[in-house]
Structure formats: structure tokens, C-alpha cells
Amino acid sequence: MPVEHPDPLAFKAWLRSEALSSGFALAGFAPCDPFATEADRLQTWFRDGGGALLPYLDPGTLLDPRALWPQARTALVGFFPYARPEAVPGAAPGSLKLSRYLWGPDYHAVLKPRLARLMEAAQARWPGLEGRVCVDTAPLLERQLAARAGLGWQGKHTLLIAGKDGSWGFLGALLLSVDLPPDEPFTAEHCGSCTACLDACPSEALAPFRLDPARCLTTYTIETEAEPPAPVARALAASRWAAGCDACQEACPWNRAPLWGEPGLWGGPSPLHTRAAADLPRGAAQWRKLTRRTALRRVRDRHWRATLARILGS
Structure with a gap:
């Protein structure tokens, strides 16, 4: 006897409702086809050394969700806001600045279980359904996938801008093994002639729609223990961003x-x-205690001390 599956449109509506109920402010659906239009830009970025300090990135995998997980047919992409108006980096007298996404528990530990529970509920409704949860650590072009799912556009600072809802949000994706009707993609960008994010970057790491990790403060405070170039070290000391950097998002009118x-x-x-x-x-010991269960735990204490020395000059 053949297995009966729910109506795809009704199942999609239920999935979106469940995603929103679990804390995602926005949720959209996109096909898991290769990102053909991104190929030239991504290859150029790698050829110019964009991935030199990020060795875990591979253009072949990034350009095709099915290279990551061959069964992928549809992606449910969610936008999970994290910033708080009262949590302003550097607001406390004499304090340094830590990016807003680091204020609170490790976002992987928040988003992954919610998506996993959503997957379990979906499998109960759709027999034989398979899926994969992706939150930031998988080699997936999440921002492009979010634009394809209609959540917003990739701004000049390269982050996803969800229109008037802004850019202070984590992206999480649930790759599904079934074809569901996709949402209307976001094909236009609405940055216009604005260059606020580019002008605000402390280390001039941004060009329109392009980030140079070799000049980005976050690269040297989070991603690598490599010695930053002198201009970046000076920008660290002047800006006092000790972990991550929100300068471009703080300047964004959206x-x-x-x-x-x-x-x-x-x-x-x-x-x-x-x-x-x-x-x-x-x-x-202090560092381990203060970073327990936070996204800062990936930064070693020696890395933290080196960053402090660059900023404080000691």
C-alpha cells in the first residue's frame, strides 16, 4: 500500500507556522539548486585570496547545496533576531566592544535544537522525509539561500538585510529531501547609493558587496590567531572591538x-x-568560566590575551 503524504502547499504552510512559533521571526522556502549566478564572483574572491585565512571554505561545496548533502531539494531558511536595544558594545565606562551576537548563549546551541525539533515534527507528518540542520558551521551560502527564500537581500556589507527588519539576525537552514513550492526570491537590493557601512568600517575591509577577510577585525579576533597587518592592528586599537565588529551594522539605515x-x-x-x-x-581559568556555553568559547585564552595586548598596548 503506497504511503500517503500531505499536500505540499499545506505542509509548507504548517512548516512555516512551526518555524515562526519556535522563535524565527521570518521563514522562507528555496530550492537547493546550485548558485550559478554566484560562481564568477566567488571564484574571483577566492583567486584574490579571500579564503586564505578561512581554509575551511571550498568554492565547489559552497556553490552547490547538494554537494553538502545530496538529498537536498528544498531549504527552509529562518531569520532569528538577536540584538537588544539595551545591549550596546562599549557602553559601559571603560569597557571594550564585543559583537552583539556574542551576548548570550552560543547561538548554535539555541538554533540547532529548535530546527532539530522542527525536523522531528515534520517527519511525523511526512513519512520518509529526511533533513539536515545547518547553522553557520556548514559550507553553505546561507545569505544567498535566504535571499532565494525571499527573506531579504545581501547588503553592501555582505550581510543579509531583511528590509525594515534589519540585519541583526542569525540564519538557520533546514535542508529537506522533498520538493516544496518555493517562495518568491528577493532579486533586487535596496542599498542604493548609500555607503554608510563602507564608510564606517574601521579597517577598510569592505567594498560594495565584498568583504576582504585579510582586513576584517573579526578575522583576527575570532577566526585566526595570525598576526594582523599593521593597519588592522591600528584599527583594532582605535576602535576597541575585542571580539567581532558591528560597525557596519550600527551604521546601516535599515x-x-x-x-x-x-x-x-x-x-x-x-x-x-x-x-x-x-x-x-x-x-x-577565568576565561573558560566567563565564556562557558557562549560562542566565544571557540576563542582560546591566549588568542584573547593577544587581542587585549593589541588594543591596550601591553
């Missing part, structure tokens, strides 16, 4: 009245955000 994250999750108090720079932890 973030004037964005979607804000849940108060119970993001923007909670931590000595890392409120202590004066001179009082920040420099010992391994």
Missing part, C-alpha cells in the same frame, strides 16, 4: 528600527561586556 531579539536569550549581563578593559580576565 537597522534604525529593526527586529529585536528575545530579552531572555540575548543581551544578558556579563563581566566581559561591563568591566573596564583593565579588569578583563587574562587567565585561562
